[in-house]
Amino acid sequence: MGLLRQERDCLAHAGRRPRGEVSQARHHLPGLLEQRRELRELPATGTLSSPLRTAAQEPCPGSEPTWASGVKYETFRHNKGWVLVAGSLQKRDRAREHLLGLVESRVVGQAIPSERQLSAELEISRPTLRAVVDGLVRDGWLVREHGRGMFVGSPKVAQQISGTHGATYPTAPGTWTSRVLSHATIQAGTLIGSRLRVTPTTAVLRIARQRFVNDDPICLETIHVLQEMVPEFDVQAIEQNSFYALLEERYGVIPTDAEQTLAAAAADATESALLGLALEAPILILERTTRDQNGRRFEFTRATYRGDRYQIKTSLSLSKPPGGPPNAE
Template sequence: MNVAETREALTDLIGGMRPGDALPPERDLATRLSVSRTTLRKAIADLVGTGRLARRHGVGTFAAGPKLAQALSATSFTEDMRARGFEPGSRTLSARTHPAGAVLGRRLEISPGAEVLRVHRLRLADGEPMAIEELHVPSALVPGLSGDDLANHSFYALLEHRYAVRIVAGTQALEPTVTTPEESELLGVPVHSPSFLFERTSHTENGRVVEFVRSVYRGDRYRIVAEIAPRGAAPPSDTAAGRTP
């Protein structure tokens, strides 16, 4: 078998495994598939790159869970994960206030000298790192909000219940990227792994800008889903949950 055929055979094998199950030893697998170990390694590397397999250095190679469909809509990460049967979680990496500056001030539509709360979080599903998020919100909008508040709570839920602020819409940009060494360490993936970069600005019904968020999502655990319709036709309702903090 060539690499493509070996990859297909491995895909069939993975289909009968549960997420987290280990692949057989390389020598046994090569014998089982009647391929050279060089061909097998190339096929495994391809499947690691597409997220079908997960390699843990010094431990082995394992069947990965299915990718999570990421719709471009405005529901919270917490709600999204619970709807999928995962236990959501967050780890606050840092939280501080600072003047907005010119660039962030324009994004949030506030004075460059206005204070902004910046919270850097690692987002988790069943304890597994999924994304790194950098949230910026005008301090005047959320007095008393701290990084500890956001450790295991939805930002949107806190906004609505504590501050009577409800996000209704926003603008989100998406582009492919690769992880930096720091991001790779936090997400538990190899350096320069494929990932998605999201940048989002959200606002209330009266148009007040509430947040600017920059997030890096693992490319091996997510795929992007968008519903489309001909120009002028009413778009179908969303059937998949989206990503926000």
């Protein structure tokens, strides 16, 4: 009942009616509301189909409940109501990272634990876990077989993009701004630990942010950076500044090279709401592991870009290297 009272307080602050008098969101986002069922709350009093604007987002006064994992979430308002965002991102991202860690530790066709077992282990609801699994099935990481369970899927084909500036991001002109959705110091876990070559218990700073071009949402980023390399990091500073520029200016950490993968996917309910897209609209997923001037892996970032606002530019050399194999046709 505490969350219900908080919602009413938020609605009173916004000059809106209580949840029982507004049901429009149920029609527009049944999937998102299904994921929030464990809260017994509506995430907003209106539709989330229009793009969110930074100027209209405001923190909900006095609303800082704590999830079972110990990570706080926040409530934001846009021009059509209040939206719970950070908590959902934290739970879903935590489940996704755990599942990807299981995939990386297994071979193609090997079974993974059941949804019931994973739900109990991660302490999240079955609908929330199922939404994460559905996304991994769509992306090819998992295969679901009726009556048998879930299995590791076949790996995707990856293209090596060479050169200092082989891929250029972003390409959209305009004024770039960011909105920090959540931040916390967490343990690296299996997936992030393997990417950064550290133990699962290593402390990392995790920042989830929403990026805008001329106030239009265009990208969601979840950044993981080794905590020991950025003590007392000013998270809010990245809303108006380059993350890499801050690392170099304040900590002497110079990003020198990175490995990144690109994949096409379909937007889930949360991504659709935050990016102003239709459900299952095309998106581009970029995962990047970055090294500093000493060759140490210090950052792993997963970014989700709108498919209708991004393009990839590559510079390719088609000449045969001396003594190398012939070019494939």
